[in-house]
Amino acid sequence: MVMGVTRMRLNPFNTGNINVRSSSGGGVGKAGGLGCGTLIIAALGYFIFGIDPFQTAATVNSVQQGSQQAGPANTDEQEVCASSEYAREACNGLQSLNQTWAATFEEQGIADRFQQPTLDLFQNGRITTQGCGSATSAAGPFYCPADQTIYIDTSFYDELAGMGGSGGDFARYYVLAHEYGHHIQTLTGIADQIRSVQQQNPRAANQLQVRMELQADCYAGVWAGRNRNLIEPGDIEEGMQTAAAIGDDALTQGRVSPENFTHGTSAQRSQALQLGLRGDDRACDAITNVS
Numbered sequence: 405m406v407m408g409v410t411r412m413r414l415n416p417f418n419t420g421n422i423n424v425r426s427s428s429g430g431g432v433g434k435a436g437g438l439g440c441g442t443l444i445i446a447a448l449g450y451f452i453f454g455i456d457p458f459q460t461a462a463t464v465n466s467v468q469q470g471s472q473q474a475g476p477a478n479t480d481e482q483e484v485c486a487s488s489e490y491a492r493e494a495c496n497g498l499q500s501l502n503q504t505w506a507a508t509f510e511e512q513g514i515a516d517r518f519q520q521p522t523l524d525l526f527q528n529g530r531i532t533t534q535g536c537g538s539a540t541s542a543a544g545p546f547y548c549p550a551d552q553t554i555y556i557d558t559s560f561y562d563e564l565a566g567m568g569g570s571g572g573d574f575a576r577y578y579v580l581a582h583e584y585g586h587h588i589q590t591l592t593g594i595a596d597q598i599r600s601v602q603q604q605n606p607r608a609a610n611q612l613q614v615r616m617e618l619q620a621d622c623y624a625g626v627w628a629g630r631n632r633n634l635i636e637p638g639d640i641e642e643g644m645q646t647a648a649a650i651g652d653d654a655l656t657q658g659r660v661s662p663e664n665f666t667h668g669t670s671a672q673r674s675q676a677l678q679l680g681l682r683g684d685d686r687a688c689d690a691i692t693n694v695s
Contacts (some may be wrong), residue, residue, distance in 0.1 A: 625680020
């Protein structure tokens with residue numbers, strides 16, 4: 405098995421079935437990007453000093469390459485999804501995630517609570533969200549609960565392999581599915597519950613954030629586990645490699661103490677993804693159980 409060669413067999417997206425836009429003012433294809441150093445600086449600023457990683461990233465980007473303001477959002481779904489390989493891949497993944505989670509909510513008798521998120525694809529610039537302020541490319545993929553939108557700078561995917569993750573398509577689907585997991589937490593009320601407990605007990609804020617991130621990893625595994633018929637040999641290994649590469653201990657290389665972690669160690673993230681691969685989202689619930 406050779407990493408990066410296998411491709412998950414997702415069906416092409418159908419126009420009108422997904423909510424997607426681009427805030428790049430152009431294509432969202434492969435490009436030189438933000439650099440691992442910027443990502444790590446932003447992460448360290450948050451872990452050690454509590455500085456908003458968006459602010460850190462904005463400063464670093466401004467010094468290194470100048471801040472590029474994203475152009476007007478392109479809401480032509482067909483055009484956005486056809487603009488690049490990454491965009492087509494993301495649109496296919498979004499459709500599959502929508503179908504999988506809509507069916508899961510229906511099985512649990514809460515179909516009325518399901519809503520599709522919006523996917524905003526941008527590249528190498530500053531993004532102004534509709535509900536969470538501004539961010540730059542260096543912030544990496546993120547989910548904004550206020551506007552229920554997943555924001556992905558596609559140039560991040562070019563950096564993923566350099567950070568130790570896989571360059572295969574399943575690694576990118578895992579990133580998308582993780583952010584979609586945060587959307588599920590918003591729809592089910594888990595996100596609000598955790599934020600409430602964090603406010604009541606600030607000392608446990610990081611620990612609770614780790615639980616949130618690990619549950620999102622677990623939810624990513626649930627999506628993959630429910631679509632095993634579409635998974636090629638080697639796909640799961642790509643996901644595990646990527647989960648390990650973006651653990652707090654791997655990203656900070658020992659410069660940040662475990663009590664300041666916010667996403668979980670490489671081992672924890674891999675284990676959470678593996679747990680979700682069983683295909684039962686209820687197995688993920690225990691991760692954020694704070695009762």
